[in-house]
Amino acid sequence: MKKILYLALSLNLLSACDMDLDQQPISQASSDTYFQTVDDFNQGLNAVYSSLRGYPDRLMNLSETRSDNLHAISDGGVRDWEGINSFHRTIASNPYVEEAWETNFNGIFRANNYLEQLAEKGESIILDEEIRRRMEGQARFLRAFYYFDLIRYFGSVPLIDRVVDATEAKAIPRSPVSEVYNLIMEDVNTAISYLPAPSDYTLEDKGRANKYSAKMLLGLVYMTRSGPDLGIGGAGLNTNEWDKAVEQFNDIITSNEFALLPSYSAIFDYDNERNEEVIFNIEYASGANPIVGSTFPWVLVPDIWFVEVLGLPTQGGLTIRPVAADLLRAYETEDVRRSFSIQEGYSYGNVVETRSFVKKFVDIAKVPTTSRFDWPINYIVYRYTDLLMLKAECVLNGAPGSTDTDVDAVVNAVRERAGLTTTLTGVTKAQLLEERRREFIGEGTRWFDLIRSGTVETTMQAWIETEDTGGQMRDFQMEYVLYPVPQSEMNTAPGLYDQNPGY
Amino acid sequence: MLNVPTMWSTGFGSLLDNAGTVQSRGWDLEITSRNIQRDNFSWSSSFNLSHNTNKVTQLIGDQQEILIPSSFDIEHSILRVGQPMYSIYVVQQDGILTQQDIDNGAALYGTQVAGDPRYVDANGDGVIDAEDRVIVGHPNPNYVWGITNDFKYKNFDLSFMFQGQSGGHLYSLLGRALGRTGQGASDNALGFYRDRWRSAEDPGEGRVGKAYSTFGRIKNTDWLYSSDYWRLRNVTFGYNFRDLRLAGQSWLNSGRVYLTLENFWGRDKYDGGLNPESANTNLSGDDDYLEAGDYGGLALPKTITFGINLTF
Numbered sequence: 001m002k003k004i005l006y007l008a009l010s011l012n013l014l015s016a017c018d019m020d021l022d023q024q025p026i027s028q029a030s031s032d033t034y035f036q037t038v039d040d041f042n043q044g045l046n047a048v049y050s051s052l053r054g055y056p057d058r059l060m061n062l063s064e065t066r067s068d069n070l071h072a073i074s075d076g077g078v079r080d081w082e083g084i085n086s087f088h089r090t091i092a093s094n095p096y097v098e099e100a101w102e103t104n105f106n107g108i109f110r111a112n113n114y115l116e117q118l119a120e121k122g123e124s125i126i127l128d129e130e131i132r133r134r135m136e137g138q139a140r141f142l143r144a145f146y147y148f149d150l151i152r153y154f155g156s157v158p159l160i161d162r163v164v165d166a167t168e169a170k171a172i173p174r175s176p177v178s179e180v181y182n183l184i185m186e187d188v189n190t191a192i193s194y195l196p197a198p199s200d201y202t203l204e205d206k207g208r209a210n211k212y213s214a215k216m217l218l219g220l221v222y223m224t225r226s227g228p229d230l231g232i233g234g235a236g237l238n239t240n241e242w243d244k245a246v247e248q249f250n251d252i253i254t255s256n257e258f259a260l261l262p263s264y265s266a267i268f269d270y271d272n273e274r275n276e277e278v279i280f281n282i283e284y285a286s287g288a289n290p291i292v293g294s295t296f297p298w299v300l301v302p303d304i305w306f307v308e309v310l311g312l313p314t315q316g317g318l319t320i321r322p323v324a325a326d327l328l329r330a331y332e333t334e335d336v337r338r339s340f341s342i343q344e345g346y347s348y349g350n351v352v353e354t355r356s357f358v359k360k361f362v363d364i365a366k367v368p369t370t371s372r373f374d375w376p377i378n379y380i381v382y383r384y385t386d387l388l389m390l391k392a393e394c395v396l397n398g399a400p401g402s403t404d405t406d407v408d409a410v411v412n413a414v415r416e417r418a419g420l421t422t423t424l425t426g427v428t429k430a431q432l433l434e435e436r437r438r439e440f441i442g443e444g445t446r447w448f449d450l451i452r453s454g455t456v457e458t459t460m461q462a463w464i465e466t467e468d469t470g471g472q473m474r475d476f477q478m479e480y481v482l483y484p485v486p487q488s489e490m491n492t493a494p495g496l497y498d499q500n501p502g503y
Numbered sequence: 504m505l506n507v508p509t510m511w512s513t514g515f516g517s518l519l520d521n522a523g524t525v526q527s528r529g530w531d532l533e534i535t536s537r538n539i540q541r542d543n544f545s546w547s548s549s550f551n552l553s554h555n556t557n558k559v560t561q562l563i564g565d566q567q568e569i570l571i572p573s574s575f576d577i578e579h580s581i582l583r584v585g586q587p588m589y590s591i592y593v594v595q596q597d598g599i600l601t602q603q604d605i606d607n608g609a610a611l612y613g614t615q616v617a618g619d620p621r622y623v624d625a626n627g628d629g630v631i632d633a634e635d636r637v638i639v640g641h642p643n644p645n646y647v648w649g650i651t652n653d654f655k656y657k658n659f660d661l662s663f664m665f666q667g668q669s670g671g672h673l674y675s676l677l678g679r680a681l682g683r684t685g686q687g688a689s690d691n692a693l694g695f696y697r698d699r700w701r702s703a704e705d706p707g708e709g710r711v712g713k714a715y716s717t718f719g720r721i722k723n724t725d726w727l728y729s730s731d732y733w734r735l736r737n738v739t740f741g742y743n744f745r746d747l748r749l750a751g752q753s754w755l756n757s758g759r760v761y762l763t764l765e766n767f768w769g770r771d772k773y774d775g776g777l778n779p780e781s782a783n784t785n786l787s788g789d790d791d792y793l794e795a796g797d798y799g800g801l802a803l804p805k806t807i808t809f810g811i812n813l814t815f
Binding site for chain 1: 715
């Protein structure tokens with residue numbers, strides 16, 4: 001009897017498993033099981049937003065540091081940013097370069113996954129169609145935002161508009177920039193039609209992408225496309241769509257949802273977040289667990305200033321990334337933006353540092369003492385001053401508008417706010433660009449301004465010749481406009497991607 | 504099971520998978536000999552030797568190799584079919600570039616100039632890049648051995664133990680702090696940086712290139728060290744006494760006085776750190792790919808122990 005029982009048991013064991021092992025994990029939620037309620041869709045959407053967290057830091061590392069705003073060449077160590085500013089050709093495995101690729105693709109995956117789940121289950125779970133459309137609009141805005149960030153840094157990238165697995169991904173090459181733009185524009189246009197104005201959001205949702213964030217993105221996309229084709233596969237396609245950009249910008253202006261603030265410092269005031277300048281910002285909360293605060297305020301600030309000069313806890317900015325002497329000279333003496341944005345040297349004990357750095361986003365009274373990853377300040381991605389000056393640039397490039405009211409008046413308003421009294425007339429593109437440089441120092445716009453205006457090669461070369469007196473930089477090459485594809489990507493699927501020229 | 508790198512276009516950098524198969528082989532040998540056994544004197548020795556190797560025999564999807572990602576620069580570790588696991592895979596440095604090398608068309612990495620390290624153009628394409636990496640070693644030693652000797656003479660005893668290993672390498676992350684390519688004077692540097700290249704007339708010992716170089720960095724053999732060492736781990740010298748009598752009275756049954764020295768003598772080839780065996784950091788810098796390595800591990804302490812054992 002016992003033997004028969006064993007035999008039966010063993011037969012049972014041998015024959016039990018004739019179905020494929022395809023089980024949902026019980027202990028963890030998966031994409032297929034997570035989305036059950038409206039709140040789940042809200043949480044899932046927040047996850048798509050969370051890939052924005054490092055966006056401002058990236059702007060400072062890859063845009064501000066690469067431009068002529070900072071002269072952050074080697075100080076004798078090998079800080080990860082040194083190869084960025086001094087144009088090493090060997091930065092394909094630079095952590096900042098890798099981060100830009102990886103975080104954006106992670107955000108794109110999250111958006112794709114969210115949009116797939118929303119298409120599959122949204123209608124049966126989220127009964128309010130308006131809410132559903134807002135959710136789709138935000139996810140689409142973010143996917144476009146991440147792709148736009150990618151093409152500005154890398155040029156062509158693989159075009160992924162659905163969830164792909166590891167095997168599929170190894171067969172998807174980089175798509176031309178023009179095809180990536182098609183997806184971006186399709187997404188942004190959907191976002192524009194699905195998203196509400198900021199005033200239609202309840203207070204707790206005010207930080208979400210709105211219709212005008214999407215219009216601002218679309219305007220910037222048109223302007224970037226209209227920039228010259230530099231022959232390196234970059235984001236400029238010489239499309240002459242300045243007028244289309246102005247259309248978008250005009251809608252934002254006539255909405256009357258936004259305004260110029262009367263004071264420059266008020267824009268960045270820790271107690272004045274979500275002010276009238278803000279068209280789109282990245283919102284950070286401090287004191288949460290896990291930590292979700294911001295880090296960008298100290299990225300360009302040497303640690304020693306916090307620790308030795310101010311007696312505050314270490315923040316992690318390591319060594320100084322000096323403001324270019326050329327930019328310091330560009331400020332007139334009465335310009336309030338200089339003293340607000342720049343700390344000109346410091347000293348403690350016997351140490352005297354004469355070089356300057358950008359402290360624009362630091363409020364000394366608000367430095368977190370518990371964690372340097374937990375600053376309590378939002379990052380303004382699109383602000384109204386930027387919009388007005390971008391529109392002025394389109395007008396100077398031939399888009400409809402008046403040079404008096406749309407260019408001179410805007411530049412003069414910005415200058416007046418900065419404490420400058422001389423009024424300019426007949427503002428040129430070069431003057432506008434210089435004014436933008438002074439206004440947006442530390443905000444990571446300069447590098448893209450130079451590329452879009454077609455002056456990157458001449459401006460950077462002239463700057464290197466005067467600024468780099470130590471001879472640590474070499475001649476500027478057009479190839480430096482793009483970053484290399486991360487080496488790890490080249491290695492994981494050899495031959496799938498072509499590396500950008502020059503790397 | 505291993506985290507296998509995936510394309511980031513999936514949204515993720517790695518995937519936990521059955522990555523392949525590995526074959527491990529080895530043998531152990533131990534010999535104990537009582538060389539001399541007399542009433543007053545004895546000497547015995549023990550010797551052990553073990554040899555262990557492993558090699559990757561197959562990888563997922565019939566790949567020939569998987570590079571192990573690193574948070575610090577390009578990968579330096581590889582799983583390749585037919586090779587030991589986690590073989591060290593970097594560009595080889597071969598002295599220092601001279602102007603003559605450059606004039607003769609030597610392969611360069613980025614914008615190298617005379618005084619920078621000279622690298623081996625392994626694939627012969629005229630430039631140095633990540634494709635020029637080759638397997639230069641593996642972390643596990645081929646042989647690990649130990650010898651113990653015990654002597655006894657009357658009431659004295661002496662024992663010592665040697666230990667060593669050979670055939671392995673370590674890739675020292677401490678170089679990231681103290682031994683970077685072209686490192687300048689703003690940080691501490693390893694001692695041998697004093698013999699760096701200073702000028703064509705004063706080229707140093709041919710190991711470290713010029714300071715303040717600006718061509719960038721590629722992982723290369725400058726952080727590679729042999730993990731070979733031998734060491735006198737332990738010497739103990741003792742004296743035993745029994746049935747100690749004072750004033751005709753037995754008040755101590757037995758006793759022993761001894762002196763032990765640990766780690767007082769030895770040699771290794773790791774001049775970029777203190778202990779070739781230390782494992783105090785994750786070399787890859789990435790939690791998905793754990794790899795033991797040295798980041799400023801402390802030296803083994805030299806210890807003197809003086810002891811008395813008494814039995815009443």
